[in-house]
Amino acid sequence: MKAVLCKEYGPAEKLVVEEVPTPSVDAHSVLIDVKAAGINFPDTLIIENKYQFKPPLPFIPGTEVAGVVAAVGEKVSHIKVGDKVMGFAFVGGYAQQMVVPGASCFPMPETFSFAEAAAFTMIYGTSYYALKQRGQLKAGESLLVLGASGGVGMAAVELGKLMGATVIAAGGNNEKLAICKQHGADHIVNYNDDDWKDQVKQLTGGNGADVIYDAVGGEYTKTALRCINWGGRLLIIGFASGDIPQLAANLTLLKSSSVVGVFWGASLTKEAEANQENFKELFKWSMEGKIKPHVCATYPLEQVADAMNLLLQRKAVGKVVLTTD
Ligand SMILES: NC(=O)c1ccc[n+]([C@@H]2O[C@H](COP(=O)([O-])OP(=O)(O)OC[C@H]3O[C@@H](n4cnc5c(N)ncnc54)[C@H](OP(=O)(O)O)[C@@H]3O)[C@@H](O)[C@H]2O)c1
Incomplete structure (x- = not known):
């Protein structure tokens, strides 16, 4: 699969797009064919090694995606292959495929496009x-x-x-x-x-x-x-x-x-129950059309530097999203 890689810390221009092996799914996780990946300000800090969370090099940045389920671990019961979902993990999102924990993978609200769904969770x-x-x-x-x-x-x-x-x-x-x-x-x-x-x-x-x-x-x-x-x-x-x-x-x-x-x-693990309750309410509101991310621009993976710089140059409104098609 194609993915954005951070091989050395630095600005977005240092990121490269390369072919890498598809990540493997364990019993508790889900493999998503990524259609869209949200960009968040913390991503711009992580690639510069300026964030509290420091993944070892090389890594694929990106915490949140939306797409179609390609494989499901045997212990995951609420999602099946072919479902449209949104998923969250600490790295791995700027890629054609991403593995997320089953507990961080949710059916996509029908009211959302893939880009909007990828912009939602964080x-x-x-x-x-x-x-x-x-x-x-x-x-x-x-x-x-x-x-x-x-x-x-x-x-x-x-x-x-x-x-x-x-x-x-x-x-x-x-x-x-x-x-x-x-x-x-x-x-x-x-x-x-x-x-x-x-x-x-x-x-x-x-x-x-x-x-x-x-x-x-x-x-x-x-x-x-x-x-x-x-x-x-x-x-x-x-x-x-x-x-x-x-x-x-x-x-x-x-x-x-x-x-x-x-x-x-950190609250996702330290206050897991409160967050689960929060997401129930957030999904309900999203289904009712009461909340929806404002996506101001989408870019292909290859233009990841342009996408991140839109945020850093204060030209973005709401969210910027990468797409894989
Ligand atoms: N605590 C948490 O759990 C948590 C979670 C997610 C994000 N964050 C943090 O929240 C912050 C915002 O994240 P985001 O993803 O929303 O970023 P974003 O989309 O880039 O938005 C940042 C906003 O800050 C303003 N801004 C940027 N640079 C500025 C400057 N030099 N002076 C004044 N205003 C400036 C911009 O407003 P204008 O250009 O319109 O003035 C922009 O709308 C980041 O620091 C991020 O790390 C924290």
Whole structure:
């Protein structure tokens, strides 16, 4: 099969596309003929050896795919050969075939294309775990999303709205923010405006946001902590700006607020039951057409560098996906 290989750490231009052996299926796993593979920001970090998860070289990047089942291990009963599925594993997705654990392979919602299905698992899994388990977001509260036009951010906007919050989408590009409105944002704030903190306060009746979903980091986090409500929760999702902020602890004291870490990948094993419940709800909502990933571009495997750079150059909205056909 054809696959994208990371043979040496570095930028996406270092990736190569080569013929490699088809991975083998054990009793508990599923082999998928991949039609589409989602690109996520962490993939861009893993290939540079800048992520907490470090697969040994050489490896095939990519955590999530959608396709057709080619083989099933004897202990897997909920999936059969020929089913359209979506699957998740820590590496191996940017390829014509991928093996995933049976427990991480689900029937594809009929409402989704392969590209949409391949873009689903990471962003909704992360954002629902963040808002529900970590943020304890309640109906009637306000939610500020930093990095709202990105993959996880746009999922947080949609889910926040479904959970009954008033959602403020924040980002650095008004055209991209307009798409967040189509996905449910009540308000948009451009953090290139010097007064964006005051805009958030104004939009929340002077209180500040109850929950802040921060996928960007850096100075944006520091400013966000100055427009959080009493008892608010600042969710640390990621540092797309490249800058891990140092926060002033007195600001959390003044608002009795919490800074809450979110590591969805690790929660899949440490809080497996909660995640299974989350996915039941997420699949239900996807079948009902209430949530759907926004795929802004698809590329063939050979153009993996262009696809990853679209994300890194902040030209993507929602998700970028690789296709194998
Ligand atoms: N904690 C977890 O479990 C978990 C899971 C998945 C992802 N993540 C992390 O979440 C973050 C976002 O991932 P993603 O896949 O959604 O990425 P993405 O699709 O590339 O979105 C990132 C967003 O951040 C903004 N951004 C990028 N560079 C920026 C900069 N220099 N300054 C300000 N804003 C910038 C962009 O918004 P604009 O260009 O519109 O301003 C973009 O929409 C990453 O750090 C990733 O590692 C964490």
